[in-house]
Amino acid sequence: MTRVSVIIPTYNRAATLPGAIDSALEQTVDDIEVIVVDDGSTDDTEAVLAAYEDPRVRPVVHATNRGANVARNTGLEHARGEYVAFLDSDDEWHPEKLERQLAVLEDRSSDWVGVYCDSAYDLCGASGRLRSAAAAVLARWDDEPTREGNENLIGELLADNVQPGAGSTLLVRTAVARAAGGFDPDLDRFQDPEFCLRVLEHGKLAYVDEVLVRRTETGHPPAAVVANASEQYRSAYEAEIDRFEDEGYDIRSSHELVLAKRYFAEGRFLRGAWHVRAATVSPRAYPGICWTVGTGVRRRSQQIAAALAVLLVAIALRRRVRSR
Structure with a gap:
């Protein structure tokens, strides 16, 4: 059996997709497959996938865009590995990401069904570096959350104290991911912790205290x-x-x-x-x-400047009227 099935959902990310695929193919773990689910892309994604002659890359195509969660679940349906690991198409892995995670699970009992790791956003420029540094310093004031286990991890996930980023950091047994029902297709946010909560119904999650995923900040859904x-x-x-x-x-x-x-x-x-x-x-x-x-x-x-201008004009007119 294939050791790990890597599932990459993608939609109109031809520019970043090769970086994600290459980081999966460059893993130090042998016997992996990379399932790329093209979720109805209209850019050059088809050409990007056609350029890969590596038999480990298995494209699956949706005729229409159905959303990232459905694409992840499609990949899960096609997975042949003992484990599945999810990777967003604008993120990249450290070459030893899967090896470090598998090593942790090998030292645990069968109660431990998955493992996640740390990730870091690629915040470019001086402002991004300043933001990261400030957050790191201020984080020392917070209590350290529980990052492993089962029952004791649920509260941390619900409170957003632990953010597993399952879409790019999680490695989990394929059978457990399927038994949990995959990702909720109706959620446009919080799908990662919600999926982890259902995984925790089947066993414990371990944690690798290393930044093994480089993430890209690509925006958020509307408020x-x-x-x-x-x-x-x-x-x-x-x-x-x-x-x-x-x-x-x-x-x-x-x-x-x-x-x-x-x-x-x-x-x-x-x-x-x-x-x-x-x-x-x-x-x-x-x-x-x-x-x-x-x-x-x-x-x-522009709206703020216009509002201030109107306010200043109103104040000036009011003073002029009073002066008469």
Whole structure:
């Protein structure tokens, strides 16, 4: 049996797809297959895939775009490996990523069904480096979360204290991934932790404390989409959320912070502030909040400038009327 099936969903990412495929093919683990699910791309993705003569690369094509979660599940259906590992088509792996993860699982009992690792965003430029450095320093003020296990990991996932990034970091037994039902096709956000929560129903997740995935920040869904997904996610796990909040986890407030940042990034500052008031904000979150506020200011700069101009004209006219 194939050792690992790598599943790469892609849609109109011909520019970044080769980097993802090559990083999978360059793994130090033998006996892998790379299943690339072209989710109805209209760019040069077909030509990119045709250029690979490596028999380990197995393209699967959707006639129409059906979403990343459906594409991941299609890859899962075609997987022939003992394990599956997911990789987004704009991310890349360290060459020893799979080897390090498999080594961890080999030292554990059969209760351990998967393992994830750390990842880091490729934040370019001085502002990106400053943002990363500030977050790293402020993170030292936070309590260290539980990163492994089963029951004790559920609360951390729900509270967003641990972000496994399953779409690019997770290695899990294929049978378990299928038994868990794959990724929820109806979720446009929070699909990674939600999938991990269902995996945890079948066993424990281990953790490799190394950055073995380089991620690219490619944008976010609109705030309204995130808000709808948050409501779906919280509704599905309402009983668990109540139980872990009774144990001291800040779950609902963490979702309020996620929504606040998305509204700030869109320049909808009042709506963002409305969500912040219900959020618990740790020092580690300060750089991200400042960044999203700055993004919103830049996005709404013309509207803000126009509003200030109208305000200044109104003040000037009011003074002129008073002077008469």
